[in-house]
Amino acid sequence: EEPEPSAAQMADSPGNSGIKILPVPTDKTQFIHGLIRSGQRIRANGHVVIVGDVNPGAELIADGSIVVMGALRGKAHAGYAGDERAVIAALSLQPTLLAIAKVVNLPPEEGLEKAGYPEKARLLAGKIVIEPLTD
Template identity: 60%
Template sequence: MLGRMRDTLPFVIKADREGFLLIVNGEIPLPDLLEALRTKLEESKAFFQNSRMILDLRRRTFDPDEIHAVRALLEQAAGVELAEVRLGSSNGAFFRWAGAVLGVKVSLEGERERAAAAPQEPPPGAEPPLVVRQTCRSGTRIESPAELVILGDVNPGAEIIAAGDIVVFGTLRGVAHAGAEGDRSAKIWALHIEPQQLRIADVVALPPRGRKPKPKRYEVAEVKGDLIQVVSY
């Protein structure tokens, strides 16, 4: 469910130290990209107003027309300045373009070696964990596209959902769903697990009736076989 929502956008915008990072995914046609981007910018115009944007084309082949069009759109829709363009290592298109402009063959010294030595970057689109610094009371619903950390209790009537693991630094009394995009290896960690219901990926578990003793340190719920097991430590 979360995955599908994310896939509908042909790009990801992340906050970066130097401004915003616009990562364009795959080979979507330019008009579609521009239209989606315009909608996003207009939705959050005040948020992006007068910011700096870095265009990340590492997941897409370089195209100068595209860069011109994106730059014009950023400027016009929300007054955003295009500060930098980042190209992927397969930037042959860039050299062909530069070569065509200059009329000379352009190449980069040591490009291959540096690419090989460069540290492995996390895959673009990988989201940082969501940290909630308060108790989730009844009626709260929190969804995270990655891991979810709650620094407080999760009370009955609250729902917390994450694509990855869930960590509750308090008592979990509400509903928790880890691995919501289908990852059965996701786990739920809490100081005390006393939930209304636990879900990991497609597995649902109801707690046994009656009170169980409090754990000494913490508890972990994970899928073993086709069941969710809670182990106290």
């Protein structure tokens, strides 16, 4: 019986147009499937990917980047250990608080409007900027 090919081997096979999938240590990226409810707090030593929504009152803290495959309506702090290259990305970015490294950004009192497209927050010249999520 032959062993199953790894994801990297499958990506290098013909018909995958040279896509490279690099192995990621599981202790560096935490994947969570499901809704993060108010009062829940997620703390990751590396990156965190949420496949679901993050409700108001929930909190995400990661030493790396945060990706939400859904609506981010709670608090998110990426680059908690000081990584200024960290980003926060979501299909719907409507947080109650955004922080990257030591920079904290509160949304306007009327809240952030739903953009209708995926967005990311990153540091630019010491300030958090929100922009469309593109290549």
